[in-house]
Every structure is written in structure tokens, then in C-alpha cells.
Amino acid sequence: MSHGSGVVDKCEPNLTPLLDVVLQLLMFFMMCVNFVTEQVNEDIKLPYAQSARPMDKGDQDVLFLNIDDHGQLLVLGREEPLNLLKTKYYLKRQYEDAVKASPDGKVRTVIVIRAHKNADYAQVYQVLQMCKAEGFRKLSLRAMTRG
Amino acid sequence: MKRREYKDDDPGVVLPITPMLDMAFQLLAFFIFTYHPSDLEGQMELNLPDKPEASAEQVVDNPTPSMDDKDPIVEADISIMVRTYHDGEKNGDISQILVKEGPNEVVVRPEEQLVKQQEALLKELTNRREGLSNKEGIKIQAEGGLKWEKFVAIMDTCRKAGFKDVGFAPPPDLVPGL
Numbered sequence: 512m513s514h515g516s517g518v519v520d521k522c523e524p525n526l527t528p529l530l531d532v533v534l535q536l537l538m539f540f541m542m543c544v545n546f547v548t549e550q551v552n553e554d555i556k557l558p559y560a561q562s563a564r565p566m567d568k569g570d571q572d573v574l575f576l577n578i579d580d581h582g583q584l585l586v587l588g589r590e591e592p593l594n595l596l597k598t599k600y601y602l603k604r605q606y607e608d609a610v611k612a613s614p615d616g617k618v619r620t621v622i623v624i625r626a627h628k629n630a631d632y633a634q635v636y637q638v639l640q641m642c643k644a645e646g647f648r649k650l651s652l653r654a655m656t657r658g
Numbered sequence: 659m660k661r662r663e664y665k666d667d668d669p670g671v672v673l674p675i676t677p678m679l680d681m682a683f684q685l686l687a688f689f690i691f692t693y694h695p696s697d698l699e700g701q702m703e704l705n706l707p708d709k710p711e712a713s714a715e716q717v718v719d720n721p722t723p724s725m726d727d728k729d730p731i732v733e734a735d736i737s738i739m740v741r742t743y744h745d746g747e748k749n750g751d752i753s754q755i756l757v758k759e760g761p762n763e764v765v766v767r768p769e770e771q772l773v774k775q776q777e778a779l780l781k782e783l784t785n786r787r788e789g790l791s792n793k794e795g796i797k798i799q800a801e802g803g804l805k806w807e808k809f810v811a812i813m814d815t816c817r818k819a820g821f822k823d824v825g826f827a828p829p830p831d832l833v834p835g836l
Contacts, residue, residue, distance in 0.1 A: 526675045533682045540689030558807035562817040563700025623701070631750070632809045633802025633829045639704075640828075649703075654810055656700035 552577040552585050558628040560654035572619055574605055576642075578626040582634025598638065602645045618646060625653045702817065704824065734795035734825055735759065736786060738779075740812055742804040750805035755812070757782055759790075776815045783819035793820065799827035 555577050577585040583592035586601060593601055609618045622642050626635045642650060739756040743749055755766040755775060766778045787793055796816050800809050816824050 526679060530675060530679055530682065533679065533686055537682055537686050537689065540686065540693055543693060544689060557699065558810040560700065560702060560810050560814040560817075562814050563702050565700055626806050628805065628807035628810075629750070630806045631802055632800045632804040632806060633832050635806050635809075636802075636826055636829060636832070639826060652702045652704055652810070652813075653699050654702060654814075655698055 552579075552625065555579065555585070555625050555627050556629075557625060557653055557655045560656070563654040563656045565656075572609065573621045573623055574609075574647075575623045575625060576638060578624065578630050578635060578638060580627040580629040582630045582637075584638065595637065595641075599641050599645075602641050602647070606645045606647065619649070620647060621649045621651055622647050623651045623653055702813065702824075704826075734797040734823070735790045735792045736783075736795075737797040737799060737827065738812060738816070740798065740800040740804055740809070742801045742808075744803065750803055750808065752804070752808050752812075755779055757786065759786055776811060779812070779815050780819055783816060783821070787820055795823040795825065796821040797825040797827050800829060802829035802831045804829075 579585055579592055581592070583594060584598045584601065585592050605620070606618060609620045610616055613619065624635065624638065626638075639650065736757065736759045739754075739758060740752055741754040741756070743751050743753045752775060757764045757766060757779070764782060766775060766782055783796075798809070798812060798816065800812070813824050
């Protein structure tokens with residue numbers, strides 16, 4: 512036969528590139544999961560808007576405000592939602608921290624409002640007004656771009 | 659000499675990749691299934707009017723800012739008033755949309771579905787925008803009980819009609835002092 516030499520060739524697939532790809536994918540998903548859990552509350556169901564544009568990656572200093580369906584603010588690290596008074600105090604502290612962190616004293620923080628679609632307009636409006644009253648000037652509303 | 663004999667028979671260090679690959683696949687599957695892509699979210703910018711920025715000391719000196727510092731965007735020749743039901747069944751849904759331009763006031767099909775209301779509103783706004791001096795700004799006023807979803811739909815329609823600066827007016831039924 513053609514294999515008369517008696518040498519048996521072992522067929523071993525090269526797993527190294529596969530492992531590289533898998534580890535890179537793993538790294539990607541792990542980083543994404545961290546990002547999502549830190550800033551975005553999954554319980555918030557956003558409304559749909561066709562005119563919503565993709566998120567701007569250039570904004571470094573972003574403060575996410577998640578508003579639940581009762582109009583209360585959900586803050587990372589706190590189990591209980593904040594009422595209006597606590598929300599006001601929270602925004603004030605955030606503004607003071609932003610002023611301290613800014614080298615020239617100007618606040619460039621972008622407030623990102625993620626309000627539940629069943630929240631009342633009055634509740635969201637009050638949060639917007641509080642942001643304005645505390646000194647924040649740049650606001651952004653989040654919505655789903657496709658259903 | 660003895661060493662050299664051993665070296666010839668040494669199969670070398672074999673790194674078992676298979677268990678590592680199994681683990682990696684399991685972790686990968688876990689993260690894929692728990693991954694909720696955030697790029698489905700989009701954003702709509704809303705700029706508040708320029709104002710001298712308050713310092714931290716000023717904020718401390720004025721801990722209770724008044725809520726009567728009203729419209730975030732005030733320069734608009736046209737405004738929309740959105741009313742909602744208070745009948746216990748359709749609470750939060752749109753009952754009426756009013757387009758106001760100066761003394762003129764137009765009701766946009768109050769009794770139809772949201773999609774048709776949006777279409778009618780889009781047509782109305784597109785027609786009116788041509789005659790406006792300020793083609794960028796529009797103000798939306800809604801009753802406090804209107805669902806945020808409906809409000810965003812109206813806002814979306816305004817942006818589709820070409821109004822880039824959408825301002826929020828305070829709800830007429832908002833309890834002051836909260």
C-alpha cells in the first residue's frame with residue numbers, strides 16, 4: 512500500500528488559535544457584563560424612539576439616572592429607590608463631587624436619564640428640574656432604538 | 659551520559675488544553691446567555707439653557723433651589739399640549755394633542771390610535787414648520803399623569819418633523835413645591 516513505510520501520522524488539530532479566539536470572546540463578554548451592571552439597570556424598560564441616535568462614546572463624565580415605573584430614582588449600590596428629597600440631596604452631592612474633580616471648576620457631567628416607560632411625565636420632569644436646579648446643564652434621554 | 663539517555667526518552671511537558679477549553683467554552687456560553695447588548699439603546703440629547711455655573715459653595719448656600727425656574731428651553735414659536743385620560747381605564751394614554759402657534763390652536767385627531775396620532779401630528783408639524791421663523795425649537799407640555807412612553811413618542815415625532823431643540827414645559831397639574 513502507499514503507507515508501506517509503517518509510519519502512522521497522528522492527526523492533531525491545532526487548538527491554540529481556537530483557544531485564543533475563545534479567550535478573547537470571553538474577555539469581551541466579561542468586560543461588557545461589568546459595564547452593563549455598573550451603569551444600567553435592567554429593570555428599567557425604556558420607551559421606543561426612532562430618532563434616538565447611537566450613544567456618544569466621547570462623553571467621559573456621565574451620570575446615569577435610572578427612574579423606575581414609580582418615578583423614583585434607582586442608584587447603584589442602594590437597594591431602596593430614592594424619594595424626591597433624597598434625589599435632590601443625591602444630585603447635590605454628585606454636583607459637588609463633579610466640581611471638586613474638575614480641574615477648572617466647571618462641570619461637564621452629562622446626565623443620562625433612563626426612565627421606565629410607565630413612569631409619569633411629572634415624575635421625570637421633576638428629576639429634570641432638579642438636575643437643572645443643582646447646576647447640571649447637559650442632559651441626554653435614553654430610549655430603545657428598535658423593538 | 660546517563661542524562662543524555664533520559665533526555666532522548668523524555669516525552670516533554672504536555673499541557674492539557676482540553677479541560678481549559680471546556681471551561682472557557684462554559685464561561686463563554688454563560689456570558690453569551692447573560693449578555694444584554696446595550697447598543698440597542700439610543701439617546702436623545704436635551705440641552706438646558708446656558709446659565710452661570712454655580713460653584714459648590716453656592717450650591718451649599720442655596721440648598722433648596724426653587725422649582726419655579728421653569729422651561730428648560732424657552733425659545734420656541736410653536737408648542738404642543740398633550741392631555742391624558744383620567745377615567746381609570748386609559749390613565750396615562752393620550753386623550754388629546756393640541757398644537758399651539760401663537761393664538762392659533764389646532765386639535766390633532768384626539769380619538770385615534772397612537773400611531774395614527776403620531777402620523778397626523780407629524781404632518782401638522784411638518785406643514786407648520788415651514789412658516790416658522792424658529793425652525794429648530796418646539797416646546798412640549800403634557801399633563802403630569804401622561805406615561806413617559808407616550809411623551810417620548812410625541813418627542814420622537816417632533817424630532818422627525820425637524821425640530822432639534824425640544825423643550826419640556828412644566829405639567830399644568832404639577833403640585834408646586836415638591
